[in-house]
Amino acid sequence: xxxxxxxxxxxxxxxxxxxxxxxxxxxxxxxxxxxxxxxxxxxxxxxxxxxxxxxxxxxxxxxxxxxxxxxxxxxxxxxxxxxxxxxxxxxxxxxxxxxxxxxxxxxxxxxxxxxxxxxxxxxxxxxxxxxxxxxxxxxxxxxxxxxxxxxxxxxxxxxxxxxxxxxxxxxxxxxxxxxxxxxxxxxxxxxxxxxxxxxxxxxxxxxxxxxxxxxxxxxxxxxxxxxxxxxxxxxxxxxxxxxxxxxxxxxxxxxxxxxxxxxxxxxxxxxxxxxxxxxxxxxxxxxxxxxxxxxxxxxxxxxxxxxxxxxxxxxxxxxxxxx
Amino acid sequence: xxxxxxxxxxxxxxxxxxxxxxxxxxxxxxxxxxxxxxxxxxxxxxxxxxxxxxxxxxxxxxxxxxxxxxxxxxxxxxxxxxxxxxxxxxxxxxxxxxxxxxxxxxxxxxxxxxxxxxxxxxxxxxxxxxxxxxxxxxxxxxxxxxxxxxxxxxxxxxxxxxxxxxxxxxxxxxxxxxxxxxxxxxxxxxxxxxxxxxxxxxxxxxxxxxxxxxxxxxxxxxxxxxxxxxxxxxxxxxxxxxxxxxxxxxxxxxxxxxxxxxxxxxxxxxxxxxxxxxxxxxxxxxxxxxxxxxxxxxxxxxxxxxxxxxxxxxxxxxxxxxxxxxxxxxxxxxxxxxxxxxxxxxxxxxxxxxxxxxxxxxxxxxxxxxxxxxxxxxxxxxxxxxxxxxxxxxxxxxxxxxxxxxxxxxxxxxxxxxxxxxxxxxxxxxxxxxxxxxxxxxxxxxxxxxxxxxxxxxxxxxxxxxxxxxxxxxxxxxxxxxxxxxxxxxxxxxxxxxxxxxxxxxxxxxxxxxxxxxxxxxx
Numbered sequence: 043x044x045x046x047x048x049x050x051x052x053x054x055x056x057x058x059x060x061x062x063x064x065x066x067x068x069x070x071x072x073x074x075x076x077x078x079x080x081x082x083x084x085x086x087x088x089x090x091x092x093x094x095x096x097x098x099x100x101x102x103x104x105x106x107x108x109x110x111x112x113x114x115x116x117x118x119x120x121x122x123x124x125x126x127x128x129x130x131x132x133x134x135x136x137x138x139x140x141x142x143x144x145x146x147x148x149x150x151x152x153x154x155x156x157x158x159x160x161x162x163x164x165x166x167x168x169x170x171x172x173x174x175x176x177x178x179x180x181x182x183x184x185x186x187x188x189x190x191x192x193x194x195x196x197x198x199x200x201x202x203x204x205x206x207x208x209x210x211x212x213x214x215x216x217x218x219x220x221x222x223x224x225x226x227x228x229x230x231x232x233x234x235x236x237x238x239x240x241x242x243x244x245x246x247x248x249x250x251x252x253x254x255x256x257x258x259x260x261x262x263x264x265x266x267x268x269x270x271x272x273x274x275x276x277x278x279x280x281x282x283x284x285x286x287x288x289x290x291x292x293x294x295x296x297x298x299x300x301x302x303x304x305x306x307x308x309x310x311x312x313x314x315x316x317x318x319x320x321x322x323x324x325x326x327x328x329x330x331x332x333x334x335x336x337x338x339x340x341x342x343x344x345x346x347x348x349x350x351x352x353x354x355x356x357x358x359x360x361x362x363x364x365x
Numbered sequence: 366x367x368x369x370x371x372x373x374x375x376x377x378x379x380x381x382x383x384x385x386x387x388x389x390x391x392x393x394x395x396x397x398x399x400x401x402x403x404x405x406x407x408x409x410x411x412x413x414x415x416x417x418x419x420x421x422x423x424x425x426x427x428x429x430x431x432x433x434x435x436x437x438x439x440x441x442x443x444x445x446x447x448x449x450x451x452x453x454x455x456x457x458x459x460x461x462x463x464x465x466x467x468x469x470x471x472x473x474x475x476x477x478x479x480x481x482x483x484x485x486x487x488x489x490x491x492x493x494x495x496x497x498x499x500x501x502x503x504x505x506x507x508x509x510x511x512x513x514x515x516x517x518x519x520x521x522x523x524x525x526x527x528x529x530x531x532x533x534x535x536x537x538x539x540x541x542x543x544x545x546x547x548x549x550x551x552x553x554x555x556x557x558x559x560x561x562x563x564x565x566x567x568x569x570x571x572x573x574x575x576x577x578x579x580x581x582x583x584x585x586x587x588x589x590x591x592x593x594x595x596x597x598x599x600x601x602x603x604x605x606x607x608x609x610x611x612x613x614x615x616x617x618x619x620x621x622x623x624x625x626x627x628x629x630x631x632x633x634x635x636x637x638x639x640x641x642x643x644x645x646x647x648x649x650x651x652x653x654x655x656x657x658x659x660x661x662x663x664x665x666x667x668x669x670x671x672x673x674x675x676x677x678x679x680x681x682x683x684x685x686x687x688x689x690x691x692x693x694x695x696x697x698x699x700x701x702x703x704x705x706x707x708x709x710x711x712x713x714x715x716x717x718x719x720x721x722x723x724x725x726x727x728x729x730x731x732x733x734x735x736x737x738x739x740x741x742x743x744x745x746x747x748x749x750x751x752x753x754x755x756x757x758x759x760x761x762x763x764x765x766x767x768x769x770x771x772x773x774x775x776x777x778x779x780x781x782x783x784x785x786x787x788x789x790x791x792x793x794x795x796x797x798x799x800x801x802x803x804x805x806x807x808x809x810x811x812x813x814x815x816x817x818x819x820x821x822x823x824x825x826x827x828x829x830x831x832x833x834x835x836x837x838x839x840x841x842x843x844x845x846x847x848x849x850x851x852x853x854x855x856x857x858x859x860x861x862x863x864x865x866x867x868x869x870x871x872x873x874x875x876x877x878x879x880x881x882x883x884x885x886x887x888x
Contacts, residue, residue, distance in 0.1 A: 137701075138701070163705075163706055164704070164705075164706050165704065165705040165706070166701060166703060166704040166705075167702075167703045168412075168414075168701070168702040168703055170414075170702060171412060171702050171703045178835040178836070179835070181835045182831050182832055182834070182835035182836060182840075183831075185831045185834070185835065186827060186828045186830075186831035186832070189827045189830075189831065190824055190827055190828070193823065193824060193827060194824075197820060230770070230836075230840050231769065231770045231773075231840075231843075233840065234770045234773070234774075234832070234836075234840050234843045235773075237828060237831075237832055238773070238774075238777055238847075240828055241777075241824070241825040241828040241829070241847075242777070244821070244824050244825070244828070245781070245784070245821040245822075245824065245825060248817065248820045248821045248824060249788065249817050249821055252816055252817035252820055252821075253817070256813075256816075276795070277791075279791055280784075280787050280788055280791045283737075283787045283791075284780070284783070284784045284787055287730055287733070287780060287783055288777075288780045290726070290729065290730075291726045291730075291776050291779075291780055292776075294722050294725060294726045295719075295722055295726075295773065295776065297722075298718060298721065298722035298725070299718055299719050299722045300718035300719065303719070303769060303773065306770070306773060307773075310773075
């Protein structure tokens with residue numbers, strides 16, 4: 043079976059102004075969302091207590107809220123449905139840091155009038171731990187950025203590295219925007235999702251860049267515009283296939299993976315879509331605008347290749363004992 | 366039929382992978398297994414902060430105890446002997462004793478002495494403080510581990526984390542009662558002290574304030590059963606739990622109540638014997654974690670270094686207390702910084718759901734690859750399946766923990782393995798389209814795909830390395846899974862499929878049916 047079979051070069055770069063414009067709007071929208079609605083930090087990062095309570099019948103959310111409001115400890119607790127109608131998640135800032143008296147018992151007492159239930163999970167994160175996590179999460183992202191920049195600059199060229207990183211930031215901002223939009227809790231696994239998006243979208247970008255690098259050496263044209271179009275077109279079937287299967291996978295995870303990884307998989311869905319499109323419509327046009335000189339790069343690469351061939355020739359001669 | 370080194374690699378990793386993933390897949394009792402993270406199997410996860418400040422206080426107290434004993438023994442007359450949280454102070458009445466006093470003090474290393482004529486003040490040096498704090502943390506890890514082991518829980522992990530934190534993970538703690546019991550056991554300081562009841566102040570127990578008592582070098586502590594009953598005790602203990610070698614549950618001969626019989630080490634036994642010989646008629650209070658359990662009268666010298674703690678215990682309480690005493694006191698109390706408990710039912714749900722989702726995805730991808738790429742798609746599938754086995758087996762060898770995010774990591778690496786094969790197959794098709802022979806198409810297809818696969822995999826590895834370096838718990842698990850998955854997929858997707866092409870090269874060339882072999886019709 044073939045999808046993109048014929049050797050057609052699609053003119054993707056014709057769309058570059060429109061696509062960058064759209065990206066710009068999305069990024070701007072995400073930033074506005076992050077500034078106004080903000081992120082919903084889960085207890086991993088903000089500290090506090092989270093209790094998951096399963097009722098035998100439907101959970102009476104109103105009654106639970108009223109019961110909690112009476113107790114000073116649980117003032118301002120948030121009560122949300124979790125997965126289905128019988129289960130709720132309760133979050134509040136108070137924590138018990140001693141081993142003996144347990145906040146779960148107090149909660150049990152407070153909720154005793156709301157019906158038959160079982161407390162399935164109680165998580166407590168102290169403020170110190172949350173702060174450390176925030177720092178470390180940010181560090182993880184920054185360090186991987188720096189390392190990736192370095193790697194691409196060495197393997198390709200600094201302009202490639204810049205374009206890749208900008209399109210990375212673009213993807214991450216959009217994913218964060220989506221996390222804010224869908225009110226996904228920012229927890230450790232959400233962070234893992236964001237970092238996965240980073241890895242995935244980079245993977246996508248690199249596949250296209252690799253093709254561009256190859257085509258610079260062999261293309262008939264010396265216009266970056268044409269080379270990018272050629273490269274994106276010839277990798278198009280791979281891009282569609284891989285993004286398709288990955289998207290399919292995260293969709294399945296989203297629908298069947300259970301409540302716990304809902305946020306995780308939703309962030310991934312947005313990330314896969316953004317990552318795929320950005321490698322074509324953001325990273326590649328950026329490469330054009332960075333004034334990339336095809337000729338210089340080609341000559342450099344060719345002379346590298348020549349040197350390699352020379353060396354090889356010498357080696358062969360040497361092996362035959364002629365030198 | 367071309368048999369190359371690649372085929373041996375494929376066969377080796379397949380056998381290796383399948384054989385070593387058997388224990389994990391069927392949860393057998395031999396070989397290395399993947400540990401399920403707490404989020405998958407349920408249990409208790411706690412991050413405890415050690416309050417080293419308290420360890421320093423009790424260090425000062427125990428130094429004071431030993432001075433007290435030595436001055437007594439050397440018949441040095443001391444006045445105003447006091448110790449607070451940071452220092453020990455006393456007055457030496459006879460100046461001929463100064464040298465001897467200094468000698469006694471210098472027996473303990475790294476103390477700072479301030480002498481002002483007959484007044485002495487002793488504090489801990491920075492070095493000793495650091496050593497004490499460090500020791501307190503190590504000892505806490507050791508103690509908690511011992512207690513949990515004695516408690517008979519399944520494979521608890523207790524490990525130091527960061528500067529002064531301890532990570533405790535107890536899988537399979539199923540009920541709230543179990544959790545409470547485990548927590549109580551960890552929380553018990555089990556600090557045993559034998560203290561002399563101040564005979565002269567006994568009648569003022571309910572009128573003295575703590576501050577007043579401190580002036581006389583005394584301390585007021587409540588009774589364990591009835592906190593209205595108070596005792597005035599000499600602040601500096603006769604001896605403490607650090608000299609304890611054993612504690613066992615027994616039953617008292619009078620009323621058949623559970624009691625705890627303890628045994629002291631040689632030094633403790635000697636101090637105990639000397640003290641009881643000298644103080645016949647006095648009361649000796651047995652104090653545990655700041656509560657007086659009993660204060661029996663001393664009728665005779667007690668040699669042999671054994672004693673008994675009675676109190677209204679249930680058998681279970683006595684048992685847990687004996688464990689706590691036996692495993693040693695916690696030099697410093699611990700605070701809960703983070704606690705996560707996951708009900709096992711939740712774990713079972715998550716495992717089932719995620720697993721069925723993953724298997725569904727896997728089957729779909731396998732079907733699709735075969736449909737789209739023909740026989741080369743089937744090659745890719747063989748590589749994919751051996752990749753999954755290889756991933757499981759390597760994780761088992763590393764003793765890695767599988768967490769929920771880790772599972773997502775598996776999904777992603779499987780996705781990347783598919784990607785590598787897609788890239789390779791697309792390249793082969795391109796070569797065929799450009800009119801190359803099938804043999805060249807396969808070999809050059811691999812060659813051309815290589816740099817893209819390598820670059821993309823390496824950058825993903827870089828990302829997961831950063832994650833591993835800065836992540837905690839679940840994130841670390843995710844990073845480990847991803848790294849192992851990438852390495853495994855490079856081996857299987859590149860070398861493994863190539864081996865199969867080598868093997869069938871003759872057949873491919875003779876049939877020349879690109880539709881069948883590559884899912885691609887030549888124009």
